[in-house]
Amino acid sequence: MDKLQSRLRQDAAAIDAEVPDTLRERLDARLADERPQMPRTGRTARPVWLGLAAAAGLAAVTWWVSTERFSSPPAESFATTPQFVDAMPSPLDLRVKPVELEEPLEVELRSLRADLEKVRSSIEQELRSTL
Amino acid sequence: MSSDEQLVAAALRGDDAAFHALVARYQEKLLRFLRTRCATPADAEDVFQEAFLDAWRYLYSFNPRWRFSTWLYRIAIRRASRTERRETHRVDDVAGSDDPLVSCMADSERDNLWLVARRTLSKEACTALWLYYVDEMPQKEVARALERSLPWTKVTLLRARRRLRAALQAGDTDGKERKAYG
Numbered sequence: 001m002d003k004l005q006s007r008l009r010q011d012a013a014a015i016d017a018e019v020p021d022t023l024r025e026r027l028d029a030r031l032a033d034e035r036p037q038m039p040r041t042g043r044t045a046r047p048v049w050l051g052l053a054a055a056a057g058l059a060a061v062t063w064w065v066s067t068e069r070f071s072s073p074p075a076e077s078f079a080t081t082p083q084f085v086d087a088m089p090s091p092l093d094l095r096v097k098p099v100e101l102e103e104p105l106e107v108e109l110r111s112l113r114a115d116l117e118k119v120r121s122s123i124e125q126e127l128r129s130t131l
Numbered sequence: 132m133s134s135d136e137q138l139v140a141a142a143l144r145g146d147d148a149a150f151h152a153l154v155a156r157y158q159e160k161l162l163r164f165l166r167t168r169c170a171t172p173a174d175a176e177d178v179f180q181e182a183f184l185d186a187w188r189y190l191y192s193f194n195p196r197w198r199f200s201t202w203l204y205r206i207a208i209r210r211a212s213r214t215e216r217r218e219t220h221r222v223d224d225v226a227g228s229d230d231p232l233v234s235c236m237a238d239s240e241r242d243n244l245w246l247v248a249r250r251t252l253s254k255e256a257c258t259a260l261w262l263y264y265v266d267e268m269p270q271k272e273v274a275r276a277l278e279r280s281l282p283w284t285k286v287t288l289l290r291a292r293r294r295l296r297a298a299l300q301a302g303d304t305d306g307k308e309r310k311a312y313g
Contacts, residue, residue, distance in 0.1 A: 004292060005264050011244040012265040016235045017163035020176075024158070027180050031150070036143065036190040 135199035143190060150190070154183055157203060164204070164261055167245050168211050168254065171231040178214055182207035197275070201268065204276040208258060215254070244295070251298045255279075256291040263288055 133141070133152070141149035161182065165175035185206045186193075193202055230246055248257050255277060262273045274284040 004296060007244050008248075008260065008264045012163065012167075012261070014236055014243060015163050015166055015232070015245065017159040017166070019158045019162055019179075023176050023180065027154070027183055028151070030180065030184055031147075031154075031187055034184065034188055037188050038191060 136195050139190060139193055139195075139199060150187060153186075153199065157200065158183075160266060161203065161207060164258075164266070165207060165211065166232060166235045167249065167261055168208070168258055169214065172235055174211075174214050178207060178210045181210045185210065198272060200266070201272045201276050204262065204266075204268075205278065208276060244299075247298055248291075248295055251294055252291050256287050256294075259284060259287050260291045260295075 133149075135153065135156075138149040138153050142153070158179075162175065162179050165178050165182075166172055169175040169178055182203065186203055189206075193199065230249060232243075232246060232249060233241070236243055245257075245261075248260060252260070259273055259277060262268045262276055263270065268276065270284050270288070271281055273288075274281045277284065279287075
């Protein structure tokens with residue numbers, strides 16, 4: 001132990017630490033009035049009213065939102081042809097041939113049916129030749 | 132003689148005398164510490180009372196992994212900190228013989244090192260020094276009591292010793308400058 005340490009201990013001992021009788025009596029009286037608090041078991045039980053209040057609040061907010069009338073802005077047409085376009089002479093003479101397109105799914109279906117028919121025929125031929 | 136843990140267990144079984152035995156075992160040590168920690172002797176007595184009451188109320192939460200003394204000091208330090216936050220009287224505003232701690236000492240103790248420590252060090256550093264050197268707590272227990280890390284505790288103790296030595300060497304017994312750190 002060095003000098004500083006021993007000095008610290010020595011000087012600490014010089015500080016009066018006698019517990020006054022009045023202090024001890026007050027403490028004993030308060031200790032007698034209290035008991036150790038039992039630990040809570042399991043999860044902390046929240047008050048039921050807290051859950052009900054939260055549910056009521058949520059219901060109120062939901063009702064308010066649903067009854068709130070929001071006026072929709074008038075529908076604006078975004079794609080309108082300005083009037084002057086119709087009057088503009090077209091510099092190009094576009095000759096467009098309309099293309100007749102069949103339904104793509106029907107075309108695909110017909111192809112598949114044709115393929116299945118081919119497979120069926122080839123299997124029948126093989127079976128006949130085998131048997 | 133029953134160990135602290137045995138007394139705690141007995142107190143929890145309803146043996147009030149066991150808790151009174153714990154109070155008797157620690158009352159002087161705790162009061163002496165609190166007189167150094169708190170601004171005034173009156174505050175020290177209030178914190179003393181509240182610390183033991185809290186220990187009694189929350190005895191079920193005492194974990195036997197801890198030392199009872201560490202747990203008790205931790206409670207006391209928290210109580211003292213709460214009192215300090217409400218305090219308007221600050222230890223660093225006093226100088227020399229105006230320090231209330233002087234009233235807890237004999238007249239010949241005007242050069243008491245703890246008066247210098249109170250003026251020179253932060254409260255936490257002063258507390259760490261007390262717990263380690265006076266109450267002989269291991270550094271790990273000091274860290275627990277102060278709710279600080281072990282490295283912090285080690286560094287704080289080292290710095291506190293250096294500052295105290297420097298203050299003594301400079302003859303700074305009436306120094307007003309408070310070097311807070313920590």
